[in-house]
Amino acid sequence: MNEGQARPQASRSRRAPTIKKSARTKTRILDAAATMFRRQGYAATTLNDIGRLAGLRAASIYYHFASKEEILAQVLDIGIDRIHETVRRTVDALPAGTSHRQRIRVAVEVHLATLLQHSDYTAANIINYGLSPDEVRAHHHNHREAYGDYWRKLLGDAQTGGEIAAGVDLSLLRLFLIGALNWSHEWYQPKEKTVPAMAEEICGIIFDGVGA
Amino acid sequence: MNEGQARPQASRSRRAPTIKKSARTKTRILDAAATMFRRQGYAATTLNDIGRLAGLRAASIYYHFASKEEILAQVLDIGIDRIHETVRRTVDALPAGTSHRQRIRVAVEVHLATLLQHSDYTAANIINYGLSPDEVRAHHHNHREAYGDYWRKLLGDAQTGGEIAAGVDLSLLRLFLIGALNWSHEWYQPKEKTVPAMAEEICGIIFDGVGA
C-alpha cells in the first residue's frame, strides 16, 4: 500500500535534488509511520519501528519532526485530506448530467478504494483518531469536518434533487453510511468481492433497501 | 456505564462471603479495565490506571490475573458475550408471530443500547479488538463467530421467510449493518436521538431504502 507522493518535483538540474532531500526523508518517515500506525496503532508503535521502516535511526527522526505526536498529527491530516481530495476530484469530474445516486455510488467506491487499497494514511486515520491525544484531535478536527461537509452536500443535493426521500434524516444517514464504510477495513477480504462490486451493492441497499 | 454483575452470587450466610471475595475483586478489576480500555485503548492503559479505578495496587492485580494480556482477553470475551446474550435473550423472548423485520429491529436496538449505554466491555471490545495481540485475537475468535452466527441466522431466516429479497448478499449485508452499528460509538450524541428511534430509522433505511 505505497501511495504515490504526488508532490511536484523540481527539474533535476544542478542544485535541485539537494533542495528536496529533507522533504523526501520526511515523506519516508510519514509513510512508515502511517503503515505502522495502521498495523499496530499509535500507542504500540515505537519510533524505532518507524525508523526501521523508513531506513534511518530513531534519533534521526527528530531532525524532521519535533515529537511522535507531531507525526501522528500529520498522518491523521494526510489521511483525511487524501481521501477527501480523491473522492472530490473523482466525483466532480463526472459529466454534468450524472444522477445523484450515481455520484454517491462513485463516492462510496472511491472512499472504499482509498481506505482499503490505496492509503495507509487513511486507514491509520480511521483506526487511530478515536484514541488520539486531545490536542491532536483538536488540531485535526477541521480536516474531518471538511470531509464531512462534502458528504453533507452530496447527500443534501440528492435529497433536494428528489433522489433521496424527503423524510430521511440526512445526518443519521451520513453517519450510518460513512461508519459502515470505515468499519469495512475490519472485515474486508480482497478475494471475496471487488471494491466496485461492493460499492454497487451498498448503494443498492441504501437506496432501494433489502425488503422484499 | 456500570453494568449489573450478573454472576451468580452465593447466599450471604456466615461463612460464604469469604469464598466469593476473590471473585468480586476480579470483577472490579475487569470493570475498571473495561472502562479504561474503552477510554484510552489497551496499549495506553497501565495496570496502575486499572488498579486505581478498581481500588487496589497494580501489584495486587497479579493475584487475580496472570498478565495484562489476560485481562484484555477476558474483557474482549465478556464484551461480545454480553451483547450476544442480551440480544439473543431479548429477541428470543419476542412473541412467536413477530415479523423478521421486527426481530431485526429489536436486535439492532439492543445492540446499540448495549454498545452505547450499557457495557464498557462491549465498547472496549469494539475499540480494541483490531489492535489486539494475535494470540488474544485467536483466543477470542470463537466468541465473535458465535455472535456473527446469530446474526447470520437472524438475517437468513428473514430471507427464507421472504422479508429480505432473494438476491441480497447476506454476508455483505450483515458486515455492513453490524459495522455501521459498531462505528456509532464514534459519533453517537445521547442528546440528539434516542436509541430506539435510531434503531427504527436504521431499519427503515436498510429495509425500505432512502430512494424516493
Next chain:
Amino acid sequence: MNEGQARPQASRSRRAPTIKKSARTKTRILDAAATMFRRQGYAATTLNDIGRLAGLRAASIYYHFASKEEILAQVLDIGIDRIHETVRRTVDALPAGTSHRQRIRVAVEVHLATLLQHSDYTAANIINYGLSPDEVRAHHHNHREAYGDYWRKLLGDAQTGGEIAAGVDLSLLRLFLIGALNWSHEWYQPKEKTVPAMAEEICGIIFDGVGA
C-alpha cells in the same frame, strides 16, 4: 562525609523495621544525590550515578521520588536546614553572658565545619543553588531566607549591643561574610589549618581589621 541520619528510630520490635524501610532507602538516595551533586553538579549527575552510589537501579529511584528535580529540591532544603539547625542549636546553647563576638565566632565555626566537613547536602546546596531550575529555586527560597534571618539577628544584636560599630552596613557585612565562608569550599585544604583556627582568624579580620 557521611552525616548521621538523626531520624528517630522506633524500637526494633516485631513490625517496626518494615515501617522504616522505605524511609531508609529514601535517605540513601538523598545521601547519594547530595554527594554526587556536590562532586559533579546537578546537571552532570545522572540517576544512574545516584543509583549506583545508593545501591539500587536508577528505575527504582522513581518509587521514592517523582523526578530528578524533586531530589534536587529536597537536597537543597536539607542542605540549608541542616546548617541552619546546627548553627542555631550550637549558638543558642552558649551561656547567657557570652559576648556577641564570641557568638558570631561560634556561628562562623559551625557554618564552616558543616559546609566543609559534615554535610554534603550543604556543600551541594552552595554549589547548585545558583544554577537550579526556577521552580526549585522558588520552592527553596524560604529556607534560605530563614537562615539569612538568623544571621541578620546575630549581627543586629551585636550592633545593638555595641560590639559592632554603629555605622556598619549590616546587610553588606552579612553577605560579604557568608559569601566568603561559602566560597571556602573552593579552596579549603584540610591539612593547612583547622576549622576552629580559621574561624578565629576570620573573626579577627572582621572585627579588628588587618590594618597595622
Next chain:
Amino acid sequence: MNEGQARPQASRSRRAPTIKKSARTKTRILDAAATMFRRQGYAATTLNDIGRLAGLRAASIYYHFASKEEILAQVLDIGIDRIHETVRRTVDALPAGTSHRQRIRVAVEVHLATLLQHSDYTAANIINYGLSPDEVRAHHHNHREAYGDYWRKLLGDAQTGGEIAAGVDLSLLRLFLIGALNWSHEWYQPKEKTVPAMAEEICGIIFDGVGA
C-alpha cells in the same frame, strides 16, 4: 554585558577583512558561550544554545573549535585573563606614591566591576570552574595561579610596607577576600549600592574591622 573585544584588529584595507572573518566568528561564539555558561552553567548549555546566540548553526561551531570542552577552556582562560589584566593595568597605573590600602581598594573595585558588570567570561569562570572536567581545570590552573600571584604580591607589599599587621596570615586573607568578592555575583543587586561604594566599604571592613 558586552565586553569590548580588545583583540588586535588588522587595518580594514581591501583584502584584509576576509582574513579576519574567522577570528570574528570565533569571538562571537566565545561571547555567546560565556553568556550561556554564566546563565545556565556549562553542563546545561547546549551547542545549539551557543549557536543560536552567535548566529550560526551548532555544526558550524566545529569549524572553529574542536569540542564543547575546548570552548569551555577558552572561556575560562579569558575570564581570568581579562580580570587579571584589567586589575593589574588599573592598579599599576596608579601614581607612584599611592598607599597600599588605596591600591587594594582599587583592585577590589575593578575586580567587582569586571565580575558584576563587564565580563560574562569572568562570571562564567567563577560559576563553572569548580565543576569543570579535570583536564580543563588542569589546563586552566596556571591562569588562576597567575592572578592569585598578583594578589599575593599586592597584599605582601602592603604587609611589608607596614599597612597590614605583621601577624596576619596573608594566604587566608587573600582567599577570604577574593572568595567574598567572587561570591558577590550571587547576591549583588545593582540598585542597592554602587560598585565603588561597595569596594570602599569592604576595604573598610577588612582594614579597620567592624568592632566598636
Next chain:
DNA sequence: TATGAATGAGAGTTCATTCAT
C-alpha cells in the same frame, strides 16, 4: 489476599559530534 519495594526492558527524547556538500 494484598502490598511495598524493586527491577529489566524499553520508551521518547536530547545532544555532541561527524561528514558530505
Next chain:
DNA sequence: TATGAATGAACTCTCATTCAT
C-alpha cells in the same frame, strides 16, 4: 566558511512484572 542531515550514546522516565512479607 557554514550547513543540512544523520547518528550513537546516553538521559530521564514508564511500566509490566516479580517477590518477600
